[in-house]
Amino acid sequence: MAAIVKSKVIVLRKIEYGDSSNIISVFSEKQGKMSVIIKGARSGKNKKTSSSDVMNLIELVTYQKENREVQYASQVDLISGFQKIKSNLELYKYAAAALELIYFLIMENETHEKLFRGIVRLLELIDSGKNNPKLLFAKYFLLLIEEIGYKINFSECASCMKDIINENKISFDYELGFLCKNCSDERMENNYFEKELFNLILCLSTKKSEYQYTDKLLDTVIIFFENYIKYHVPEFKGLQTLKIF
Ligand SMILES: [Zn+2]
Known part of the structure; x- marks a missing residue:
């Protein structure tokens, strides 16, 4: 047929x-x-x-x-044709990185309408030149992580289910997710997670449009997402686009 x-x-x-x-x-x-x-x-x-x-x-x-x-x-x-993106290297870098994520992380013939609407919106916003392309890209990266099945829980400890939003010390385990202070302390090895970084990722996951961030912190967020996906999808070797430019 x-x-x-x-x-x-x-x-x-x-x-x-x-x-x-x-x-x-x-x-x-x-x-x-x-x-x-x-x-x-x-x-x-x-x-x-x-x-x-x-x-x-x-x-x-x-x-x-x-x-x-x-x-x-x-x-x-x-x-x-998103001509403005194509004539500006800084805009192009993050738009191309989003396409690279889709190319490598989405299976053939698997429908993802939300991610499709998201990528069109992302390209339109980057093309408008009004928003920080790196921030827009980080937001899309987080959406993609959720949509391909690796959603990160920001509200509860992955081990004891305790509320972690107001904890002042938390850690992150690539297998389980975020852990509260008590659960972190019980473990042999800990990856304590900067609260500033946690708060920014939490903001990215909401519809909030105002963020407090530095450029360096955003880079750290993107590297964290890359490492998280590398852990779950071993074929993914990190974003080549961000290394080239
Ligand atoms: Zn806990």
Whole structure:
């Protein structure tokens, strides 16, 4: 059975294929991550090639067959190219890092509508140039951690369930999560967690729009998220995008 599917997608990767085609990896609103071939994308007669550039939001019509690894695109229409992001290295760095997270951490054909809406919103906000791209990225990283099944509990000790928000000393265990002072003290090894860092992560997990942070603290948050995901997803080797720029 084949079906014609129209869907909004974000282009994650693009490679040239054969004489004139491109294969793009996309994150689709309806179908999650998938690979799509655009025949004749580089043949000059059509403009499909630039509309399918990495980071673009496009509307894609695909001719879909189950059990086929790469689907065929019959129509490609550009919705947004996020030109401001592409002309500013600092903006580009964090937008590209978000695409890298999706590319490596989301399974093929697994629908994640909330993450899709989130990435479109993230790119729009970064493109507007009004917000700190690093802060926006850290917020999206935390959303992604939750959505792929590794939600961190910020309210209770993972061992005794005691309220930890007001504890002045807490620790973090990669397997269990946050631990209260008593549970931390009972352990042989402790990773005491800075309260300032905990409070910032707690803020990122809410809809609050005002934060108190320093640039350095935000870097520490991002490294903490990377290490947490590395622990749970051993294939993940950390964000290459953040190392390059
Ligand atoms: Zn406890």
